[in-house]
Amino acid sequence: MTSRLRSSLLAPVLAVVFAAVLCAIVLILSGANPGEALGAMIGQVGEGQIAVDIVNSTAIYMLAALAAAIGFHMNLLNIGIEGQYRVGALVAAIVGGALVLPPVLHWLVILLVAAAAGAAWATLPAILKVTRGVHEVLSTIMMNAIAFGLAAFLIRRDQFGILVGNNVTTKPIPSSGQVPGIDLGDRGTVFGLVFLSVVAAAVYGVVLNRTRFGFELKASGLSPTAAAAGGVNAKKMIVVSLLVSGAVAGLVGMPEILGRDHAYTLNFASGYGFAGIGIALLGRNHPVGIAFGSLLWAFLEKSKGALDNVGVPKEIATIMQGAIVLSVVVAYEIVKRMELAAEQRRVGQATGTAVEPEAAK
Amino acid sequence: MTDTEVDTEAAVVLTGITKRFPGVVANSDVHLTVRTGEVHALCGENGAGKSTLMKILYGMQSPDEGDIEVNGERVSFRSPSDAIKAGIGMVHQHFMLADNLTVLENVVLGAEGLHGIGKKARNRIRGLTGSVGLDLDPDTLVERLGVADRQRVEILKVLYRGAKIIILDEPTAVLVPQEVDELFNTLRTMRADGYTFLFISHKLDEVRAIADSITVIRRGTTVGTVDPRTVTTRQLAEMMVGSELPSPETRESTVTDKVVLQVEGLVLETPDGRRLLDALDLTVHSGEVLGIAGVEGNGQTELVETIMGIRRAAAGKVTLDGQNLTRAGTLARREAGIGYIPEDRTRHGLLLTEPLWANRILGYQTRRPTARGAFIDIAGARRDTQRIVEQFDVRTPGIEVAAASLSGGNQQKLVIGRELSGEPKLLIASHPTRGVDVGAQAAIWDHIRAARHNGLAVLLVSADLDELIGLSDSIKVMLRGKFVADADPATVTPEDLGSAMTGAAQVDESGLLVTGGEQ
Numbered sequence: 001m002t003s004r005l006r007s008s009l010l011a012p013v014l015a016v017v018f019a020a021v022l023c024a025i026v027l028i029l030s031g032a033n034p035g036e037a038l039g040a041m042i043g044q045v046g047e048g049q050i051a052v053d054i055v056n057s058t059a060i061y062m063l064a065a066l067a068a069a070i071g072f073h074m075n076l077l078n079i080g081i082e083g084q085y086r087v088g089a090l091v092a093a094i095v096g097g098a099l100v101l102p103p104v105l106h107w108l109v110i111l112l113v114a115a116a117a118g119a120a121w122a123t124l125p126a127i128l129k130v131t132r133g134v135h136e137v138l139s140t141i142m143m144n145a146i147a148f149g150l151a152a153f154l155i156r157r158d159q160f161g162i163l164v165g166n167n168v169t170t171k172p173i174p175s176s177g178q179v180p181g182i183d184l185g186d187r188g189t190v191f192g193l194v195f196l197s198v199v200a201a202a203v204y205g206v207v208l209n210r211t212r213f214g215f216e217l218k219a220s221g222l223s224p225t226a227a228a229a230g231g232v233n234a235k236k237m238i239v240v241s242l243l244v245s246g247a248v249a250g251l252v253g254m255p256e257i258l259g260r261d262h263a264y265t266l267n268f269a270s271g272y273g274f275a276g277i278g279i280a281l282l283g284r285n286h287p288v289g290i291a292f293g294s295l296l297w298a299f300l301e302k303s304k305g306a307l308d309n310v311g312v313p314k315e316i317a318t319i320m321q322g323a324i325v326l327s328v329v330v331a332y333e334i335v336k337r338m339e340l341a342a343e344q345r346r347v348g349q350a351t352g353t354a355v356e357p358e359a360a361k
Numbered sequence: 362m363t364d365t366e367v368d369t370e371a372a373v374v375l376t377g378i379t380k381r382f383p384g385v386v387a388n389s390d391v392h393l394t395v396r397t398g399e400v401h402a403l404c405g406e407n408g409a410g411k412s413t414l415m416k417i418l419y420g421m422q423s424p425d426e427g428d429i430e431v432n433g434e435r436v437s438f439r440s441p442s443d444a445i446k447a448g449i450g451m452v453h454q455h456f457m458l459a460d461n462l463t464v465l466e467n468v469v470l471g472a473e474g475l476h477g478i479g480k481k482a483r484n485r486i487r488g489l490t491g492s493v494g495l496d497l498d499p500d501t502l503v504e505r506l507g508v509a510d511r512q513r514v515e516i517l518k519v520l521y522r523g524a525k526i527i528i529l530d531e532p533t534a535v536l537v538p539q540e541v542d543e544l545f546n547t548l549r550t551m552r553a554d555g556y557t558f559l560f561i562s563h564k565l566d567e568v569r570a571i572a573d574s575i576t577v578i579r580r581g582t583t584v585g586t587v588d589p590r591t592v593t594t595r596q597l598a599e600m601m602v603g604s605e606l607p608s609p610e611t612r613e614s615t616v617t618d619k620v621v622l623q624v625e626g627l628v629l630e631t632p633d634g635r636r637l638l639d640a641l642d643l644t645v646h647s648g649e650v651l652g653i654a655g656v657e658g659n660g661q662t663e664l665v666e667t668i669m670g671i672r673r674a675a676a677g678k679v680t681l682d683g684q685n686l687t688r689a690g691t692l693a694r695r696e697a698g699i700g701y702i703p704e705d706r707t708r709h710g711l712l713l714t715e716p717l718w719a720n721r722i723l724g725y726q727t728r729r730p731t732a733r734g735a736f737i738d739i740a741g742a743r744r745d746t747q748r749i750v751e752q753f754d755v756r757t758p759g760i761e762v763a764a765a766s767l768s769g770g771n772q773q774k775l776v777i778g779r780e781l782s783g784e785p786k787l788l789i790a791s792h793p794t795r796g797v798d799v800g801a802q803a804a805i806w807d808h809i810r811a812a813r814h815n816g817l818a819v820l821l822v823s824a825d826l827d828e829l830i831g832l833s834d835s836i837k838v839m840l841r842g843k844f845v846a847d848a849d850p851a852t853v854t855p856e857d858l859g860s861a862m863t864g865a866a867q868v869d870e871s872g873l874l875v876t877g878g879e880q
Binding site: 210211212213214215216218219222223225226227228229230231232233340343344346347 | 696
């Protein structure tokens with residue numbers, strides 16, 4: 001058990017060290033002092049609403065990363081989170097603006113609609129995959145393009161769009177459908193749906209490790225052949241996991257829409273889906289890992305503005321994100337191999353089936 | 362080649378070879394001397410370290426300690442190409458041929474520098490085909506060749522690269538007895554031409570038939586070198602195992618007239634309509650072991666996977682204990698009482714990176730003691746894994762270790778323990794002792810026999826004809842997707858079965874194999 005603990009800490013430590021070295025090299029190459037740059041970024045957290053922004057972004061990234069991680073367990077690369085959350089957000093905003101329902105129930109329904117729309121957007125790739133063998137990477141990328149086009153069309157003023165100031169938005173969601181946040185005054189407002197992310201991560205952890213579905217999901221990813229022999233229906237698992245991934249993806253836009261914008265606007269944020277894929281890798285598909293990965297990602301994203309103050313282009317933060325993901329993937333792979341070899345050695349010694357020569361005759 | 366010196370000159374001398382490795386048996390202080398122009402057999406049970414030793418000799422791995430001498434010169438190989446330069450070639454157990462290329466192209470591939478790819482290469486190959494007993498046009502596509510000819514193409518490849526010392530890794534594993542005899546004739550001819558062979562096998566009768574000297578390896582170290590003319594098979598086996606030998610014989614019949622598995626008219630087709638299984642009928646009774654014999658690739662794998670519901674039959678009916686399973690999926694079939702020991706435990710039987718207890722759940726994710734409703738029962742799985750470890754003598758320090766860290770035999774015992782849990786009515790066992798050591802093999806046979814005694818029906822597919830004859834109550838021979846003969850294990854010999862497997866044997870009007878009637 002102690003070796004297990006050691007190995008679960010060894011990989012992240014190794015990754016952090018490696019990533020820090022990489023980032024330092026990048027910073028030095030761009031002519032900055034790494035210590036100064038880091039100091040500026042950490043100092044930024046105390047400024048204005050940055051800390052609250054980081055928390056809010058963490059929650060959003062967590063949802064996107066969980067969506068990606070569900071697919072990753074099956075070796076499915078759901079690149080379509082980007083499109084799924086956009087469609088989920090748009091449909092939910094339109095429906096939410098049109099419905100008249102009591103508070104709580106109203107936003108619960110909006111969440112369900114968002115999840116359903118996200119899942120629906122993942123349905124076509126799932127069907128194509130199991131019936132025609134079309135790789136989900138290709139089909140989901142194409143669905144992303146369609147999602148962008150569809151969103152641009154539906155928000156036109158002759159469709160569901162209305163002009164608010166100089167921005168085009170959907171019809172605002174009435175207050176019964178808004179999720180109240182935690183108001184911290186000058187520091188900003190923490191989205192109420194931050195808790196949705198926490199719940200989602202907890203449910204994800206339980207489903208994955210304790211339920212039959214989670215077991216079948218992991219088994220299918222680890223060895224499709226062994227899973228099939230063990231009675232796991234591979235096609236069903238592909239469809240279900242892609243739909244669940246899509247449903248979670250559909251929720252990604254909800255913290256912002258129900259907590260701040262109360263409508264889908266032309267300025268709706270993009271890129272969360274792709275960030276989620278990186279964060280799922282960073283968090284090794286583990287709920288706690290994803291939470292920390294999201295926090296780190298949000299920190300880099302929100303405090304990178306400070307880099308300009310010390311004369312470093314803030315785009316360096318993007319390079320850092322990439323370097324960190326790369327380090328984590330490499331570190332975990334190395335540690336995994338070391339672990340297996342060590343365990344084999346240990347088992348060999350314990351059972352006498354290995355190396356140690358019996359007293360040579 | 363100076364014929365006079367053939368008897369004394371050493372082609373290969375290994376001295377004090379030691380190789381340390383995590384988890385598997387490596388080599389410690391191995392001594393081996395192979396004389397020029399002999400067939401030298403290297404015997405040992407699976408996992409004894411034969412393959413590692415050969416990989417060291419072939420330059421795929423370098424030893425931690427010890428010396429290698431080839432033709433009197435000390436060498437140190439960094440890669441197989443170094444070994445090839447020194448005149449050592451290796452024929453792997455699993456062929457490495459490109460099906461869609463011709464014999465010529467396969468031979469020349471990667472050795473274009475020797476004689477080009479044109480006429481010179483063709484002439485060189487023509488000159489060598491005779492000596493490997495390959496009687497065909499070098500422009501034939503490899504996909505048209507049978508297993509025995511493919512093996513000869515592999516030998517041709519190493520000769521073409523100039524090998525005089527040839528390592529054969531379990532060359533007979535894929536051959537039927539008649540093909541083995543032909544291979545041996547070829548080896549004898551080549552030996553007379555001055556080639557030296559290192560022949561790896563654990564089939565002792567074959568080793569005694571072909572080898573000039575035999576070195577036995579056990580637990581990574583050489584036990585001794587013996588003369589096949591003076592040693593008995595039993596003595597050899599005891600050298601290998603270091604203990605009393607098991608035998609697969611089933612003692613008394615426990616067959617009842619209660620039908621457990623009934624398969625009628627089972628048809629499996631490829632997408633283009635070729636029949637992989639052609640209207641198969643079979644019945645297995647409670648307490649009966651039905652053996653399926655056949656050269657690999659004649660539909661045994663497909664039969665097993667179709668009965669398990671992993672492949673979808675085009676026609677036919679499968680009934681288990683009166684319950685119609687024709688339309689059922691794999692999980693439903695398992696739940697109805699089928700245990701399944703797949704032919705490749707690492708690909709189909711285990712989640713290698715998961716702990717043993719998680720592997721206990723696989724295939725049982727809907728049943729107690731490993732599941733409750735939609736949840737898996739980790740505590741129950743742990744408890745039951747502990748039971749299997751104890752009852753089936755799985756050698757492991759605990760149930761938290763990854764399945765990959767167990768040796769092959771112990772992995773297989775875990776799989777068998779799992780598949781005999783939950784009181785199955787039928788056990789489908791595909792090559793249940795493949796790649797496991799002799800000790801584990803005996804234990805596995807005992808478990809199958811005990812389960813049969815308790816009324817289990819067993820469908821046994823095996824390439825080991827002794828195992829098949831020893832364990833089965835009746836045998837069906839499979840050829841190109843059909844059952845071509847029935848055989849009575851009490852009277853049939855491996856040679857008779859071998860003939861039937863190649864379609865050369867006679868059957869009487871009831872379909873029973875006519876024994877003793879082969880060519």
